[in-house]
Amino acid sequence: MADRFYRLMGRIQHYAWGGRDFIPALLGLAPEPGLTYAEYWLGAHERAPATVLLTEDEAVPLDRLIAARPEAVLGRRTAARYGRLPYLFKVLDVARPLSIQVHPTRAQAEAGFEEENRRGIPLDSPQRNYKDRSHKPELMVALSDFWLLHGFLPEERLARLLESVPEFHRLRRVWAQGGLPALYRRVMGLAPAEVEAILGPLIARLRRSAAAERTPADAWLLRLAATRRADRGLFSLYFLNLLHLRPGQGIFQAAGVPHAYLQGQNVEVMANSDNVLRGGLTDKHVDVDELLRVVRFEGVQPRLIAPDGSPEAIYAAPTEDFRLTRLGLEPGAAWEGEASSAEVLLLLAGEATLGGGARRLTLRRGQSAVVFAGTAYRIEAAAKTDIFRVSLPAGS
CATH class of the missing domain: 2.60.120.10 (Jelly Rolls)
Structure with a gap:
């Protein structure tokens, strides 16, 4: 390995929420009809490691190359500390909203991984929350106009919301008695019929309203209600910060902060982990008890990250x-x-x-x-x- 840099071929993930054109166009591929192109992974995650082109005739998955030559690839310090590539880099094309997500701290991930091992839950089980022992901090940078949810609203804004939306008035007593933890626990514990009892009248009122009278959260509710009308995650459209990032703007997702990508293209880098606790807008496993244990019950004032202006x-x-x-x-x-x-x-x-x-x-x-x-x-x-x-x- 006298040469020290090589072409890297990533792996495409065809999740249902992905778009059809952006990633193929970026990679110079002809999209296959009916296929979605959600993510392009550039890393050494065992689920989809990128391939290193060592020569015209030799291609090796990056995770195997690191396992065989850890110090040569990672350096002595990183090899000793992590033993693997500590990050995963992705390109995303979000055509449909992803699930509400929360990621654990490193200590929570280690404890959760060991507990699920003790309970005998297979690593590939749909009921598994913790696939590894790592935390999963994330940083994304928008490549297009990008909409997402990020962190709970600050307390004063959430209190005003509960007053200003008539259909949420029934939740004011819960808020008054226990604040954000009680409110979020309440809505995450609702049965589908109870979700419909609150959101159904709101959806009906919004459909009668003029588009100019609707908030961005209203618009997203109407858009998602067609397929997820009784989903508890719809409350997060109102209870979380709904953000619109411009190309080049970034945001960091810390442990415990609920978030969801709604639409747009971005690049994303994260710790090399697959640990996700979901909070709705998904058909996948939602472990409400574990979600409530990991989520940070605090209002967030979003801090967008702009590049510092240097070359x-x-x-x-x-x-x-x-x-x-x-x-x-x-x-x-x-x-x-x-x-x-x-x-x-x-x-x-x-x-x-x-x-x-x-x-x-x-x-x-x-x-x-x-x-x-x-x-x-x-x-x-x-x-x-x-x-x-x-x-x-x-x-x-």
Whole structure:
């Protein structure tokens, strides 16, 4: 392995909520009729590891390469601390809303994983909450206009909401007696008929109203009610912050913060985990008791993350598991760096060449590379180029 950077081929996930055109267009593929393209994974997760093209004749899954040569790929410090690539990088095309989700802390994940092992729940069981021992902090950056839910409304806004929406008046006593924990426990404990008793009249009133009179939450309720009319997760459209991100804006999802992606395209980097507690808008397993144990019952004032304006724009996030930067290079411009651990590059637009020693690798739109630890390299742009770079913070 004298050469230290290689083409990386990711894996597509065809989840039902995905779009049909964005990811194939990015990757230069012809979409198959009737198939959805939800996510493109660039990492070493055992469910869908990316493939490293070592030579024209040799391709190896990244997780196997790391298992065989951990220090060569990750570096000594990362290999000793994590033993695997600690992050997973994705491209998402959200055509239909994802489920309401909450991710555990590392301590909660370790305890939950051991408890479900003790109870004999298979790792591939639909009833399994904890697939591994890791937490799952997430950072996303919008590539298009992007709508999502993020964190509970601040207390004063939630109190005003319960007053201003007549159909929610029956929940005011619960709020008055126990605040947010009591309110959320109440709605997550509702049977479908009880959900319909509250939301049915609201949906009927909104359908009679003019579009200009509706809030964004009203509009999303009408959109989702056609297929999920009695879903408890519909309350989250009102009780959580409903955000509209512009291209280039980002947001961080910390442990315990409920969230859901509703529509748009983004890139996302997270700790290399698959631990999810769901809170509705899904047909998958919803473990209400565990959800309520993990969720953080506190109002959130959303903090959008903007790049810092430097040539290598940093999307700062409070985690040691990854670091996301974005390189914008004009034709003929160059950038130089050194990988302290394994890095993943995704060229979103343009054309650029990676160079280091005698090795050169050209990347075009939608193509990716992995750079091994200890590699000094240079990126030279042949056109106006946009590159996302995932690495580890210094000292991780």
